[in-house]
Amino acid sequence: MSTVLSLSWCLTLFCLADEPREVSFDREIVPILTKSGCNAGSCHGAAAGRGDFHLSLLGSNPLADHRVIFAAFRGRRVNLHQPARSLLLRKPTGELEHGGGQVLDLEQSDGQTILRWIERGAKHDAAPPLRRLALTPFQTHFTTVPSRTTIQAEATFADGSTIDVTKLVTFSTMDPTAIRLDPFGEVHLLRPGQHVLLARYMDQVVSVQLSSPLGDALPDHAWEKAENFVDLEVLKTLDSLRIPPSPRADDAQWLRRVHLDLTGRLPTSEVATDFLQTVTDTNRTTSRAMIVDGLLDSPEYADYWAWRLAGELRMRSFPNEPQPLDAYYHWLREMIQEDQGFDQLARSLLTSDGDSHAIGPANFGRMVRDAREHAELVGQFFAGARLGCANCHDHPLDRWTQDDYHGLAAVFARLQRTRHVSLGLRGEVTNVRTSEPATSRIPGQRDLTNIGDHRNAVAQWVLDDEQDLFARVMVNRFWQAMFGRGLVEPVDDLRQTNPATHPELLTKLARDFAANGFRLRHTLRLLALSQSYARSKEVLPGNQADDRFYSRAFPRPMEPAILVDAIQDVTGVREALAGANITRAVHLVDASRPSATLDALGRCQLAQGCETTQAGTYNLSAQLQLLNGDVINRKLRDPTGRWQRQVAEKLPVETIIQEWYMVALSRTASVEELEHWTKELATNDAREQQERLEDFIWSLLNSRAFIER
């Protein structure tokens, strides 16, 4: 009896072993196609496909892919009668000519899986959605390079099932010189620093951080007193990467930087002189705090930050209708001046209706042409999401789908973008994926009805998002304005696959921002008074390669408008700006208004978006403009200028040199500098001396010390 039973079990096991396992199209075939590069943008995932074979980009639409593979052209690609003769296998295995070369091997597991899927009927199974893709380890810190590790991937589905998908995950890296993936599943770190490995499976992409010290020894920064959590987080990262922090900037450097970063203006010579004369080691903290508080209360602060945000909100004027821009700008400036919470600002921008000549935030929707642009601006400004990608296909590197994009656009489809902004009765957006009118939708969450006003729901989504998207994107922008580089770059592209250099710092800053009423002034004060912000630009052995961990201040040029204003302030000559009543470039918020000077210096154009971090230097045309153009030279020739007044007053050369150093660089000239310039300017010929003075000022204004913050 027991023998029979055993035999029966053996037969059962034999049968089960012999029975080919079901292969899931969504869970296995599509990931294999992704891993093999078949559905990449450069191959069949392109908008028009390739070789009359169009797959959804990176497998974002498995149902459509199944149709194309199995049903299109009456079985051209899949031969159920002779599975191995299927075009789906013969092309990528190189049996037939294939533009992408051989990307599959029928003898290997991936090829065998596809073959088995065809043998089992090439069905499309309704696989439950992927809930979570977890990588182990998700973060690895190596002590030496080269090093290697293996990464396990586990997928959890909506039905609660969990499977190991390591072999089905597509790993990729943005920097192949730093990370190498070998065919055996091992990840090799080749270069020190912090690097990111992306892992894609089905519709999710997650990142793994791999890092290794840039230096040899743990940096000594006992001299640096951490002022707040900003410093603690920055130092923690510097320690882990063994990057030494540069010493603190001197008071003059700090003063000049904080003035430019908080108000967009250079300190006056009086303010600079007073501060430098009164600050001491004992009162430095309080003196700096007083300076910061004074700047944050100044009208120039409101001017500067309104100008910055106006660019990001794409403010522009309408032909023969100046009132909307006036109302919009003045509302924004007032919000900043009064330190209103940015949550209030967001609600107003997203929900305001009415006469756009009187109600500033009602113009938010007028600055864009249609509902799609409206959705893109909402995504970019409030959520740091580049939703535009999801117009044509699901975002390849983020969670946003086409339905999210068109659904959000549908919320704004009925908006009347006329003087009296209101939600009309008609208007729809066509969902490109379905070719049907899009259903209004809160991105990543839920569908709404196409009846009623859902703008409040969008505002609620923006502000209540569990991932603090709004707070994160805003503090990241503030950080970029103060430090020259966002914790996430680009600043409007926050996603899991573009991780922050300091993830915990970004989270803490966002929470702090939200906990303090979303107030700009609070966060700027926190950043301006941190030790991290106060570092000098000095390059130390060990931190010369650092371009993102804030071991030193990164050189960054003033924005064109700020530079033009600085040159005006320093030379005492006004720039001819568009509009007779505009005296400062920072007041010219309308990027559509012509200004040859600002254009030559490369001001942000509306079409470009204004969130790109400025490169470390001006481009060639801007530099030529500064060297040879009118921006500086015309002001030096102007008889009402500062140096002409100094000459007229017959001031001693040393005094003139010191005054120019103070107004332009916010410091006095050193002994060597003074000696050098005194010698250079010394001549008995008055005309010659004037020319030499002009050359001295030209040199000063073209120096990096002046142009950079």
Place this chain on the structure above:
Amino acid sequence: MRRLCRWFVLLLFVYGCSASVNSSRAAAPNADGTDEFTIAIRTNTPLTALTFSPDHQFLLGSSAAGLKYWRWPSMEEAGELATEIELIQDLKFSPTGQHLSVVGGIPGENGLIEIWDWTSKQREQQYAAHDDLIMQSDWSDDERRLATASFDGTCGLWDWATAQSVANYRGHSKPVLTIRFWGPDQLLSAGVDHTIRYWPGPAFAEQRVFDNHLGTVSNILVEPAAKSLRTRRLVSISEDRTVRLWQPEIGRLIRFQRLPSVPSTATWAPENESILVGCEDGTLFRLQQDSLEIIDQQNPGIGSLHAVVVHPTTGQVVVAGRDGIAVNRLQPLGCGKSRFHNSPPAEAGTPALAKSPLCL
């Protein structure tokens, strides 16, 4: 225990048998209650083409497994033709019914034509005509010529008896899926490039392009019983989910109908003045041939539809698709009341339908 073992062995036997059976006739009624259609044949490999024999006594069907024919209406398997074409895409009898063209080929490799004598069941001709699958063929009225549309992006016109090319049209920028004779030496073709192109002889140069479609044009149909070429109409179906009615002689799009699903096959059913359109989602629509209004819709229950034919005398509709062949059982499509909630009201009482001899 012995009984358990016996069951076990029996189960193994049943499993083995079911795995080896390629196709079988289904006796059970349709699961979705669509009792207008009954599934006559279930297959493991999707059907690609269907046609009735000239004497209407046989139904021929092709798939990757070969070419079979069944006795009509019993649907008993009557035989198969030993074609050497790996993947058959189209079956067409010549106007006299003497010859059967079988076209297809090996995807990505070649496009083959086989001509069979239906009476003797002997192959008369076989040759490679294209560099990729031939998707459709059409006979000239005099039976001397055969036109072919190929996935290699070209169309051919052949003197099939000698296997000589008469013309080769390269006007399409992408694969060509469908081709029809419009008149003697006048051809229309359409395909993946969204266009329908008219290229008449003797030069067989392009004379007119109809580019209203926004997606792949998968089939075109020539009105079978037109009084003159000038008034003759053309129907096209496309991936853009539209069915369009044209008057090609004057370059006019008469009207179009948007369907809720993507059409994949169609046939003109002149006897009851309608056009039958099969779709990828398995739905079969019947459209009024002049207005293109949807008269009826049903789901035969065999998955995506690849071919639809109407029996010339009984008017019964036969569809082939992913899972087999289904036959309109009770009455010709459209004569009865639709059983589908979403379908528009059947126009059974309209004069056109009332006159149709096919409505029982």
